Amino acid sequence: xxxxxxxxxxxxxxxxxxxxxxxxxxxxxxxxxxxxxxxxxxxxxxxxxxxxxxxxxxxxxxxxxxxxxxxxxxxxxxxxxxxxxxxxxxxxxxxxxxxxxxxxxxxxxxxxxxxxxxxxxxxxxxxxxxxxxxxxxxxxxxxxxxxxxxxxxxxxxxxxxxxxxxxxxxxxxxxxxxxxxxxxxxxxxxxxxxxxxxxxxxxxxxxxxxxxxxxxxxxxxxxxxxxxxxxxxxxxxxxxxxxxxxxxxxxxxxxxxxxxxxxxxxxxxxxxxxxxxxxxxxxxxxxxxxxxxxxxxxxxxxxxxxxxxxxxx
Numbered sequence: 001x002x003x004x005x006x007x008x009x010x011x012x013x014x015x016x017x018x019x020x021x022x023x024x025x026x027x028x029x030x031x032x033x034x035x036x037x038x039x040x041x042x043x044x045x046x047x048x049x050x051x052x053x054x055x056x057x058x059x060x061x062x063x064x065x066x067x068x069x070x071x072x073x074x075x076x077x078x079x080x081x082x083x084x085x086x087x088x089x090x091x092x093x094x095x096x097x098x099x100x101x102x103x104x105x106x107x108x109x110x111x112x113x114x115x116x117x118x119x120x121x122x123x124x125x126x127x128x129x130x131x132x133x134x135x136x137x138x139x140x141x142x143x144x145x146x147x148x149x150x151x152x153x154x155x156x157x158x159x160x161x162x163x164x165x166x167x168x169x170x171x172x173x174x175x176x177x178x179x180x181x182x183x184x185x186x187x188x189x190x191x192x193x194x195x196x197x198x199x200x201x202x203x204x205x206x207x208x209x210x211x212x213x214x215x216x217x218x219x220x221x222x223x224x225x226x227x228x229x230x231x232x233x234x235x236x237x238x239x240x241x242x243x244x245x246x247x248x249x250x251x252x253x254x255x256x257x258x259x260x261x262x263x264x265x266x267x268x269x270x271x272x273x274x275x276x277x278x279x280x281x282x283x284x285x286x287x288x289x290x291x292x293x294x295x296x297x298x299x300x301x302x303x304x305x306x307x308x309x310x311x312x313x
Contacts, residue, residue: 049088051118056098057091057108060131067146067197068109076110085111088120092131102126102134129161137172147206148197151182184210192222201225204232208239217242261285275306 089104101108102124111119126134145153158168165183169176185196185206192209195201201209205225212218221242225235264281271279271290277299280291294300 049120049122052091052099052121052123053118054108054112054116057089057101057119058094058098059105060100060102067149068106073106073110073113076106077113080107080110080114080116085116085119088122090134091121091123092126093123099123100131102131129157133157133161133171146197147182147185147203148193151185154179154183155186181207189219189222195222195226202232205230205235208232208235211236211239212242214242264288275303277303 085107087104087107089107090102091099091104092102094100099121104119104121108119154168154172157163157171158165163171165179166176169179172179185193185203187210188196188206192201192206196203196206201222209218209222209225212221221235221238224230224238230238261284263285264283268279268281271281271292275292277295278293282289282291292303294303
């Protein structure tokens with residue numbers, strides 16, 4: 001049974017362009033082929049499946065996924081040895097006798113491990129932008145990207161095609177907030193990104209780190225997470241504590257008071273005497289703020305009567 005995702009229509013639209021006549025031994029199994037790629041929607045028509053030599057295939061420069069799990073590749077290779085390559089890859093003619101893999105990098109690698117010489121393929125012509133879109137959508141739909149690879153893929157597509165976050169989200173079938181949160185991961189340091197890629201920290205840890213605005217404190221929290229094994233909840237609590245302003249020391253208050261002019265101090269005392277409550281003046285002789293405290297609704301009403309004289313009829 002194929003997995004349902006929210007990206008079927010986007011992939012359908014991309015794969016349905018520039019169709020050619022379909023032929024070969026794959027016609028009867030075509031619906032099953034597209035189910036294997038976790039693809040939702042009608043199967044594109046009029047494709048021609050050919051066999052390409054594996055040594056003529058090269059990875060796409062825009063391939064979002066950089067890391068391939070060797071154990072998973074071996075499992076797929078074992079399956080290919082037993083059942084063959086069920087789903088053809090998609091490739092583009094580079095014009096020099098070689099082909100660029102648009103979709104199916106993982107299948108191609110597994111086929112090489114399985115010892116095959118050639119692989120079934122559908123040849124398409126794509127612009128560079130469309131090639132990147134297909135590669136991105138296929139990998140996201142198959143959940144093959146780690147968080148940093150996904151974020152980098154979003155950024156590459158936005159930079160290359162000039163898409164906004166809203167447009168990109170619509171193109172790949174994601175919420176705009178999901179895309180925005182993914183892109184924020186690229187604000188982490190290279191070491192933090194590498195740790196997230198390898199599983200040293202989780203996406204929850206990454207969000208806690210990003211909530212710390214001070215770079216040195218963010219680095220401190222990262223060391224605590226990796227060194228002490230903080231859970232996500234513990235990391236969030238530490239992030240909140242690190243973001244809190246430092247307590248005002250008594251000596252700092254005394255120094256601030258010493259810097260105030262005598263005129264401001266005298267004016268503050270006169271306010272207190274006149275209003276009968278605590279009054280604080282922050283600032284200097286040019287500008288500042290006055291804070292007047294009240295302790296009940298009656299007290300506030302009393303202060304209002306002092307500060308706002310009644311209007312005469």
